[in-house]
Amino acid sequence: MAKVVVIGGGLSGLAAARAVLDEARSRGVAVQVSLLERDAVLGGKIRTSREDGFVCEEGPNGFLDNKPATLALVERLEARPRLLKSEDGARRRYVFTGGALKPLPEDPMSFVLSDILSIRGKLRLAAEMFLPQGTAGVDESVAQFVRRRLGDEALDKLIDPMSAGIYAGDPAVMSLASCFPKVTMLEQQFGGLLKGMLAMQKMAKAAGREGPQSAGPGGVLWSMRSGTAELIDLLAASLPEGTVQAGTAAEELERFGASWRVRTADGRDLDADAVALATPAYDAARLLRGRDERLGELLYAVPYVPAAVVCVGYVAEQLTRPLDGFGFLIPRSEGRRILGSLWSSSIFANRAPSGRVLLTQIVGGARNPELVDLDDGELLQLVRDELSWTLGIRAEPCYTKVVRWARAIPQYVVGHGQRLAEIQQRVGRLGGLFLGGNAYHGISINDCTHHAPILAGQVLDGLQGATQ
Ligand SMILES: Cc1cc2nc3c(=O)[nH]c(=O)nc-3n(C[C@H](O)[C@H](O)[C@H](O)COP(=O)(O)OP(=O)(O)OC[C@H]3O[C@@H](n4cnc5c(N)ncnc54)[C@H](O)[C@@H]3O)c2cc1C
Known part of the structure; x- marks a missing residue:
């Protein structure tokens, strides 16, 4: 039986593990998959915390239906009833410009009338x-x-x-x-x-097919009833028992004859006919630089920006402005210190208890990376000041949660395509090693779930090629 080791238990790794098993079954190939995740908890950037009836998404809030991959995955997991479509009122999005919230035009006529x-x-x-x-x-x-x-x-x-x-x-x-x-x-x-x-x-x-065509993200936002982490739980539960080893970091990758040997941080060796690396690029760099120094450099050069996620809950009646939409984004020229605000409980009503509202703010990114270093109290005060300025909210929040991601989102900067081509060429030369994760072909949940079956196809092609 061929052995496949997937490194990284975020969405990309879990979806890849599942896709390898599905693809192997459909090709009639016997495969055993082991998935190693460094953290004790699976999901990587996908984490949902629940407290006092508030559901705070520490990473992504959901996925759009303009690409089919995630909805299709949920179907395959037989979890369609667990899907949650965003509220119709959340189609309205605002931009904060000229010191005021202005709705983004949804069609050519409203664009003509809009004063953005x-x-x-x-x-x-x-x-x-x-x-x-x-x-x-x-x-x-x-x-x-x-x-x-x-x-x-x-x-x-x-x-x-x-x-x-x-x-x-x-x-x-x-x-x-x-x-x-x-x-x-x-x-x-x-x-x-x-x-x-x-x-x-x-x-x-x-x-x-009706509906306006958008060059931007477009589409309707979906999530899972209990939050995006439910997708992770469903994926993990769909894998055969013993597949997932959480709290187990891959420390070293060694060539072992025609196959690979993965050394774990707790000193165990796992032999693999194929390895799928679904970690952030800088972690992949660490594992691969010993095999190919230039490859390590290329992977390490994929930049990441930090971000803090600050969720705040309020008693609804203390707000003077209705949260009648998805939320708002802010142009850099406004000089504000949040990138925007998602009105989480207007997007998915069950994200706050009755009579309460939940707002999620992102701080930092490429615009103000230094703000992510503020302590929790300072970040919270910053968000409260910004919500006071933009939405006139002066009330005391009844719920707060601050989360920091030191390297939140990979940046596809100018030169990314060329770097990626060189990375792929070098990875191809290693043989039996495949790269996945959000650092290469798209950062959205949909991109991760779209790429997983492609990665699985490459793994299976590699395994079958090796036995021919
Ligand atoms: C704040 C935030 C908001 C976002 N919002 C949205 C959104 O609304 N919609 C959307 O579509 N996308 C959104 N995204 C993007 C999306 O969440 C990510 O692209 C996606 O979750 C990445 O999944 P991944 O598995 O590729 O990577 P990760 O989630 O980074 O997972 C990689 C995993 O590899 C593990 N790992 C690393 N090294 C090792 C090792 N040596 N051994 C074992 N394990 C290892 C890590 O611990 C981690 O769990 C958001 C991201 C952030 C940070």
């Missing part, structure tokens, strides 16, 4: 339709692209907050092709963003 952009800014954005196509194959930053095609104001008021909302990143260094590949595709295939979106809308209509 000045008339000049709107005309500049609309002029995108008539701009010549840029040169293909240039790894532009998000900011360069947006300035070139949509103008400075769209960058400041729309794209900068969106980049912070998804990547906690800085558009000046983020690679457009790696972070928003669909946007690159729209320009290259249709000559421009607006032309591309119109063409896709037309195609969707012809295929009987």
